[in-house]
Amino acid sequence: MKFAYYPGCSADSSGVEYGMSMVRTAEILGIELFELDDWNCCGATSAHSTDKMLSLALPARNLAIAEKQGMDMLAPCAACYSRHRNVEYVIEHDPDMKHRIEEIIDKKLEGSTQTVSILDVLANKIGPATIASKVTQPLTGMKAACYYGCLLVRPVEYTGYDDPEDPQTMDEVMKALGADVLDWSHKVECCGAAMVTSRPDVGNRMLYHVLQGAKESGAECIVTACPLCMLNLDMRQAAVEKEYHTKFNLPIYYVTELLAFACGDAPETVGINKHFVDAIPYLNEVKKRAAEAEAQARAQQDKKETVTEDPELLQKKINSMIKAFEKGPDKMAGRLLDDESRASVLAEIISNDEKKRNKLAELMVSDKDKAVKVADAFVTGELKKRNE
Template identity: 65%
Template structure:
């Protein structure tokens, strides 16, 4: 999988960690980024606030270069993505404006280039299963607020890869990394963007509301895919805390940074050490909690397996007509004592008359028993005497009766 890569102006400046982690993400997941030759600034906010034609011609020039590659163009920046998608739409649906753009650029536009977001690539083109398969350091126990901002999924007619009100692509990616993507209401609200600088009276409350809602919704960090959102949430967080007298302590991450870390990269390699709000310590906390959660899960699984095995054994014993608990006591109660057996054998051998009298009440029959005891009968009687004397007496009388019958048959 290969894309024409439009890094945008922030990738080597205010959003350098985004550029670093973007390259690592591509390498980890196995897709190729070929940087667009001779690309120019898309104009972002300044362009469309200054001149409509200029705001379209700037991204259109990049699209014309991308057309020659025959590849879709990926741009990580939300503003760049929005401006290029807007230019695409105009080129494809406004023939008159398309001609004006072509005159400015002095080149013909085919309108075949497609700009794609990194979230679209991760969730829809690569897929969360493939991402999860690469995870070696899962972000288990991380509570993340996935922040899309106002440009990645709106307007629907220009984007369309996710729901405009409740987008899920970043949430799905974070879940694939092992994190808990919390539900919150400000995931597509504006952070104030450039108004935090030009109109802080308007922009600062917007930024404050995003941070506040994330915190109150249970987030321990915020994840974004927009350099300007990152700049506001990370760099300006301390100022917002001071102004509104409320502490947030929310680390801010690019989704690509966390993907790289979850797939085994050192946080510094992903650029996390370049943040304003300390972000490395929280990752360590998550790592410790993840290890504890794994150990607890393994223990619970082992206990469950042991209980299941015990239950299966009990069921098997019950099916055989015996319970596991009663099997051993019964065996102990009915198993003859070997020492007793040997003692009775000795007594029957050495004192047959005395022992016969104990087994048979009638003296004449006792005498017959004593004179007919052989090794086999002694063994049988000794075993019965050790476990059940009444059975031994019955057996002894049976021996005598059999002997008398035998003698009678011989006389006949």
């Protein structure tokens, strides 16, 4: 799989971890990325708030270059993705506008390539099964709130989501990595975007509701695929905590960071150590949980194997155990009970009571702990009988 890669302006600065983990994700999954030649900024919200033609022409120049490179363009940043999809939509539906854009950028547009989002690539083009097959350090026990925000989902004319209120692509990827994903209230709500910078009185409240929604759902971390969501949720979390007199302590991760980590990368390799809310301890906790879950699963598996053993073989084992009990009642009693006087009582029981002897032999094969308990009960019963 090949893509023209459009890192976007934040991949070298505020969203440096997104760039690092995107490149690793591609390497792990065998996706070839060719950085778009001499790409320019898409203009983001500032352009479409200022001039419509400018907001179309800036991404259009990139699209013309992608067409020349002959590859679909992967734009991990949600805003970059949306702005380029917007232009593709206009090119397809408005021939007059297409012509005007071409005049301004002084390049032809064929509409022969498409801009794709990282969620689309991971969930639909690569698929959860392939991703799961690469996992070496599963995120078992991670309680994740998948946060899509706005522009990866809306408008659906650009993104193609069948359910814009409850999208599933990131959830599917996270499940493939082994995490528990939670249903929660603010999955597709806005984080406040640039307003957290320009109007914190408004933006911080929006941010607070997203963080609070995640916390209330029982999530222990938030997963995002947007550098602006990350910047706000991570860097501004402390300010929001202060303003609202609360503690969230929610680590935020890029979905690509978690993919690389689950496939064996050290957190530092993909920049997880660069976050403002320390995101390493929770990964260690998840590692611990995953190890515990694995040990438990293995124990259960072993037990199952004993139970499902070949019945003929099992009977053979029991028979030879019965023989051992018949031959050496003292020795077997000593193996079951530590107390000498009680062991000698048990030896007598083994010698005289065939039914009890067979029972103990059977238990010794299937569950030694239980055999000890039953032997002890036999002795207690016998002593009681003698005292009467």
